[in-house]
Amino acid sequence: MxxxxxxxxxxxxxxxxxxxxxxxxxxxxxxxxMALEALPEDSATRSVWLNIDQYDKIVVISPFAAECLSEALDRYWPQLPVGIDYYSVGSATASILFDQLGVRVRIPPAASLKASAESERGENTSEALLTLASLKNVSHQRILLVAGEGGRTLLADTLAERGAMVTRLAVYRRVFSxxxxxxxxxxxxxxxxxxxxxxxxxxxxxxxxxxxxxxxxxxxxxxxxxxxxxxxxxxxxxxxxxxxxxxxxxxxxxxxxxxxxxxxxxxxxxxxxxx
The missing domain is CATH 3.40.50.10090 (Rossmann fold)
Known part of the structure; x- marks a missing residue:
């Protein structure tokens, strides 16, 4: 067998x-x-969604975070605000944002939304995302990280060290069994x-x-x-x-x-x- x-x-x-x-x-x-569960929306989360146009950049950590973000923006913003740059760690997350919101998403240099199995190289990681030139000089920029509960703090810590005003919003939890x-x-x-x-x-x-x-x-x-x-x-x-x-x-x-x-x-x- x-x-x-x-x-x-x-x-x-x-x-x-x-x-x-x-x-x-x-x-x-x-x-x-492991299962993924969306967190109930509280007043702090609702405030972020209502003021999403105040952010210069939005970084989405995972595909499920992308789904939660897309659902919220669909409810609160029938027409998406302009002037926001979107980022994701991997191409799967970027694909969801493009399919559901129609936004272009910046991903680590080695990744490609149209890459084939033979041509994919590199790692879809926070470290790789932080090498993007547009995330090097972020002084005084407002950046929203959309993620799950817990997880690594590298992105938030590094962007804050680079001068950004970072808000990390947890939109789901991981439930282990x-x-x-x-x-x-x-x-x-x-x-x-x-x-x-x-x-x-x-x-x-x-x-x-x-x-x-x-x-x-x-x-x-x-x-x-x-x-x-x-x-x-x-x-x-x-x-x-x-x-x-x-x-x-x-x-x-x-x-x-x-x-x-x-x-x-x-x-x-x-x-x-x-x-």
């Missing part, structure tokens, strides 16, 4: 990843350990072909059920930052994809977890001794 690839990306993005992996012949099982009994057994036994994780919080959550057998199995992550975290958690067979898109993750699975393609992986393969 073919061992499955385990994924833990929630919602439509998880469905897209699973579909692409299956089209390449992989067996896929979803861990279903234990893996099913069957999935816990798979993790204990390392009974899977590879595990794909694109979130540090998810990785730390899943590590609670990963015994040594799982720690020795291939782990595909979407950035070198996540690979570093995985190493501290005890994972030893790390594969770093060229980004968090389904195409980049699928390419790394195919080329680094397949004996025939191990030498031509688009991403990077690291053992514990290499870090």
């Amino acid at each position: 073919t061992q499955p690839v385990l994924i833990c990306r929630p919602g439509a993005r998880g469905d897209a990843l699973a579909s692409l992996l299956r089209s390449g012949g992989a067996e896929v099982e979803a861990l279903d350990v 234990p893996p099913s009994a069957a999935m816990q057994a798979r993790l204990r036994a390392g009974d899977y072909r590879a595990l794909i994780v694109t979130s540090g919080e998810l990785l730390e959550h899943l590590a609670k059920w990963c015994d040594q057998a799982a720690l020795n199995q291939p782990l595909i992550v979407s950035s070198h930052r996540l690979a570093t975290l995985a190493g501290t958690l005890g994972f030893s067979d790390l594969k770093v994809a060229s980004g968090a898109t389904p195409a980049a993750l699928a390419a790394t699975l195919e080329r680094s977890c397949n004996p025939k393609g191990a030498d031509v992986d688009q991403g990077t393969s690291l053992r514990a001794s290499d870090r």
Whole structure:
């Protein structure tokens, strides 16, 4: 029996990843350990939406944040205010903003909305976004970060250090749950072909059920930052994809977890001794 690839990306993005992996012949099982929930709108959030035209730039951290932003602007601004520059960490988020709001979105230099699986390079990260020239000199600019609860503070901290007046607005929360009994057994036994994780919080959550057998199995992550975290958690067979898109993750699975393609992986393969 073919061992499955385990994924833990929630919602439509998880469905897209699973579909692409299956089209390449992989067996896929979803861990279903995290859900995304929109936060109730309070007076502070409503005030931000009503005064959105006061911001020079809006940075959207994730696809679900983009959906929450799009829904709010559709309710409060039948005609979008002009003069705002939009940014996102990844192309999936940018695509949602373009499709739902019709706005052009600036993304890290290496990313491309029309990139194919063969041409995608680089990492969709906060670090990459901060290299954009238009985010270098932001003194006295008002910048809104639309994100989920928790998460990294690098963008907010760096933009504030560069002189911006930054507002970070949390529009959703991540709700974690234990893996099913069957999935816990798979993790204990390392009974899977590879595990794909694109979130540090998810990785730390899943590590609670990963015994040594799982720690020795291939782990595909979407950035070198996540690979570093995985190493501290005890994972030893790390594969770093060229980004968090389904195409980049699928390419790394195919080329680094397949004996025939191990030498031509688009991403990077690291053992514990290499870090």
